[in-house]
Amino acid sequence: MKHYIGAGNPMHAHFESKSAYRAEHFSWAFEAGVGTITLNRPERKNPLTFDSYAELRDLFRALYFATDVKAIVVAGAGGNFCSGGDVHEIIGPLTKMRMPELLEFTRMTGDLVKAMRHCPQPIVGAIDGVCAGAGAMIALACDLRYGTPSTNTAFLFTRVGLAGADMGACALLPRVIGQGRASELLFTGRAMTAQEGQAWGFFNALHESDALLSAAAAMARKLAEGPSFAHGMTKTMLSQEWSMTIDQAIEAEAQAQAICMQTEDFKRAFEAFAAKRKPVFGGD
Numbered sequence: 001m002k003h004y005i006g007a008g009n010p011m012h013a014h015f016e017s018k019s020a021y022r023a024e025h026f027s028w029a030f031e032a033g034v035g036t037i038t039l040n041r042p043e044r045k046n047p048l049t050f051d052s053y054a055e056l057r058d059l060f061r062a063l064y065f066a067t068d069v070k071a072i073v074v075a076g077a078g079g080n081f082c083s084g085g086d087v088h089e090i091i092g093p094l095t096k097m098r099m100p101e102l103l104e105f106t107r108m109t110g111d112l113v114k115a116m117r118h119c120p121q122p123i124v125g126a127i128d129g130v131c132a133g134a135g136a137m138i139a140l141a142c143d144l145r146y147g148t149p150s151t152n153t154a155f156l157f158t159r160v161g162l163a164g165a166d167m168g169a170c171a172l173l174p175r176v177i178g179q180g181r182a183s184e185l186l187f188t189g190r191a192m193t194a195q196e197g198q199a200w201g202f203f204n205a206l207h208e209s210d211a212l213l214s215a216a217a218a219m220a221r222k223l224a225e226g227p228s229f230a231h232g233m234t235k236t237m238l239s240q241e242w243s244m245t246i247d248q249a250i251e252a253e254a255q256a257q258a259i260c261m262q263t264e265d266f267k268r269a270f271e272a273f274a275a276k277r278k279p280v281f282g283g284d
Contacts (some may be wrong), residue, residue, distance in 0.1 A: 018066035024171025025052035027077075030061075031069035033224035034217065035063070035121075042078025042143025045130045047086035050093075053109060053134075060115035063071065067283065070224035071232075072119075073141060073216050075126040076135075079209060084156070091160070106166075112226060113167045116141040122223045126216035127151050128209050132191075139169040140176065141203075143235060146216050147203040152191040159189035175242065179200050227265040227282035253275055 019030040039046035048056075063069055076082050085091055086238070094102065116123060116138070125142035131153040139145055139153065147153075155173065157166045164170065164186030170281040173182040179202040185192055198201040207215045223231060233256050241249040260266060265281045272279035 002004050008247075010110050011231040016062065017068045018059075018063060019068050019270050023055065024053045024061070025049065030069070032221055033068070034073060034220040035069045036073040036217070036220075038074065038077055039082050039135075040077040041075075042080065044081065045080040045083035046076040046078070046135070047083045048134055049086050049088075049089045050105075052228075053112060056138075057108065057112040060112065060119050063119045063121060064115075066227075069121055070226075070228045070283065071220040072123045073126055073213075073220045074123060074138065075213055075216065076128065080129035081125075081127045081131040081151070082135025082138060083130050084135050109167050113137060113172075120228070120234065120235060120284045121233055122220070124216045124220045124223075124264050125213050127153070128212055129201075132156055137169060137172075140169070140172050142205050142217060145197075145202060146212060146219075147194045147197055147206050148207055148209045149194050150209070151197065151203075153194075153202065154189060154191040156189040156191075157187050158187060164189070176200075176273055181187055186209075225242065225281065227260075227263070227269070227281045229263050229265060230260050233260055 011083045021030070021035075021106045022029050027036075027040045037059070039048075039052070041047060060214075063072070068135065073129055073210065094105065121128070122144065123142040125145040127139050128151055129147055129150045131139050131147075131151060133154070133156055136153050136155050155166075155169055157163060157164050157169075169186060170182075176182075177185075177197075179199065184190075192200075192202065194203065194206055198206050206214070237249075237253060237256055240249070243253060263284050265279075268281060269279045
């Protein structure tokens with residue numbers, strides 16, 4: 001199984017353009033600063049394979065250095081988001097592996113979430129239909145999530161005999177929907193309805209299926225037109241401040257804001273305000 005574990009060192013891709021990236025195990029499109037990832041195995045509800053896990057991880061790692069990509073949309077094809085790990089291509093082989101290989105796999109899946117959280121671009125999830133297992137974790141790793149009235153999100157790990165603690169679920173989910181609600185979902189593996197997800201703060205909004213992708217893309221374009229360096233700083237601080245005291249967080253934000261005040265975008269915003277026009281940000 002060594003073929004799916006590659007190092008994927010993003011240092012090899014310093015400030016490399018990803019607008020023309022060619023994906024092998026999902027689809028990638030780029031327009032106006034927005035990169036769109038579409039999981040595209042609709043006949044199986046877009047399950048993940050060893051290879052798609054690894055390619056997603058490596059792409060998100062490389063996006064750290066892709067200054068042409070300002071925002072990202074993650075979606076699924078055919079009316080579903082992602083059904084999790086492919087039963088035949090992942091679950092079956094895992095039952096035959098020994099501990100070193102199993103740990104190598106579980107670390108790789110966690111590395112995908114880390115890469116999504118570490119890349120500076122805001123990630124908008126367009127989440128329709130089935131969103132289960134690792135698919136639910138990819139959705140959770142997004143910065144913003146849009147669903148549809150029929151979206152069902154299930155962290156179903158206990159239903160296959162595993163812990164609810166997978167890919168960072170026990171850290172991320174309580175921070176989004178609260179400890180009690182997260183505990184229920186992670187212990188039972190039951191599906192969270194779209195209406196629950198919106199009421200609990202998992203979804204930022206719900207849209208009809210035929211309007212979902214356009215709504216997510218519109219938000220991504222809006223973010224891409226904004227001050228991308230500052231957006232990256234916001235994402236960094238949202239993650240880092242989880243482990244800080246209030247005093248530490250306030251000091252960290254003072255330093256972060258002082259850094260942003262040195263950017264050209266800060267000057268552009270002032271000049272646009274003084275001239276009573278909309279600022280055009282450059283990301284520097």
